[in-house]
Amino acid sequence: xxxxxxxxxxxxxxxxxxxxxxxxxxxxxxxxxxxxxxxxxxxxxxxxxxxxxxxxxxxxxxxxxxxxxxxxxxxxxxxxxxxxxxxxxxxxxxxxxxxxxxxxxxxxxxxxxxxxxxxxxxxxxxxxxxxxxxxxxxxxxxxxxxxxxxxxxxxxxxxxxxxxxxxxxxxxxxxxxxxxxxxxxxxxxxxxxxxxxxxxxxxxxxxxxxxxxxxxxxxxxxxxxxxxxxxxxxxxxxxxxxxxxxxxxxxxxxxxxxxxxxxxxxxxxxxxxxxxxxxxxxxxxxxxxxxxxxxxxxxxxxxxxxxxxxxxxxxxxxxxxxx
Numbered sequence: 001x002x003x004x005x006x007x008x009x010x011x012x013x014x015x016x017x018x019x020x021x022x023x024x025x026x027x028x029x030x031x032x033x034x035x036x037x038x039x040x041x042x043x044x045x046x047x048x049x050x051x052x053x054x055x056x057x058x059x060x061x062x063x064x065x066x067x068x069x070x071x072x073x074x075x076x077x078x079x080x081x082x083x084x085x086x087x088x089x090x091x092x093x094x095x096x097x098x099x100x101x102x103x104x105x106x107x108x109x110x111x112x113x114x115x116x117x118x119x120x121x122x123x124x125x126x127x128x129x130x131x132x133x134x135x136x137x138x139x140x141x142x143x144x145x146x147x148x149x150x151x152x153x154x155x156x157x158x159x160x161x162x163x164x165x166x167x168x169x170x171x172x173x174x175x176x177x178x179x180x181x182x183x184x185x186x187x188x189x190x191x192x193x194x195x196x197x198x199x200x201x202x203x204x205x206x207x208x209x210x211x212x213x214x215x216x217x218x219x220x221x222x223x224x225x226x227x228x229x230x231x232x233x234x235x236x237x238x239x240x241x242x243x244x245x246x247x248x249x250x251x252x253x254x255x256x257x258x259x260x261x262x263x264x265x266x267x268x269x270x271x272x273x274x275x276x277x278x279x280x281x282x283x284x285x286x287x288x289x290x291x292x293x294x295x296x297x298x299x300x301x302x303x304x305x306x307x308x309x310x311x312x313x314x315x316x317x318x319x320x321x322x323x
Contacts (some may be wrong), residue, residue, distance in 0.1 A: 072180035116201030121209035160162025
């Protein structure tokens, strides 16, 4: 059997300090990529100059004139340009072990023609040097092929098992499900695509931890984007629920609830209340406890920690006044 062809897609927006690390990881694979497609997403630093100096003969450079939120449009351009059967994603500030693509190709071969998505384990590398396993790896899940229901159950267990730097998807599936939601959201678009992929195909897990999320990166979206907007994944679930069987529909509603609850909490703890539209489609019958929590957060003007800090300040002022 011929090995599947794989294109590595790396979107780049002002990652000068890190890009060579990612490119070296892509070019240093024991089972080489057939294409390495780097998309300059309107960088204003020397990212692309550094990449061109380090790139080998498999490198393809594409250019966008306006940066797109989350790198979604940049990835879509690379997917459309690629000639390979599979697309593996790597952000410009993360890295792989040398056997990452080899483990993906092995999972594709073992999984058979019904597998359209392969994912690996990964680790978070903190600026302090501390390493933390992703929850799926830490939970001890075994290598294997999983259907839609199983993947949704994993999501409900601990969160989406897929992460951008640790997933490869067949190009025809990416095209059929609509790729990344460019222009439709500023964050969370990757999880929206992973969900649509899970609904469209079976997923294989390699059982190997071969990707690293570096938390020392510049221009991280999670550092600058707020959690107040409605999530694209909720819209996707609202659209899909009427089209699937009851078991999958219930799992989807619970995932929507989980994501809305998570975003509501992240909003609330910063001192803001979740917006009405961000929790509009919450399904109480599927997650009553989370629903109560979300409603309370939407009614509370400040999170309790902030109230506590404010109370301490008032007490200090009152004490000074009595002296």
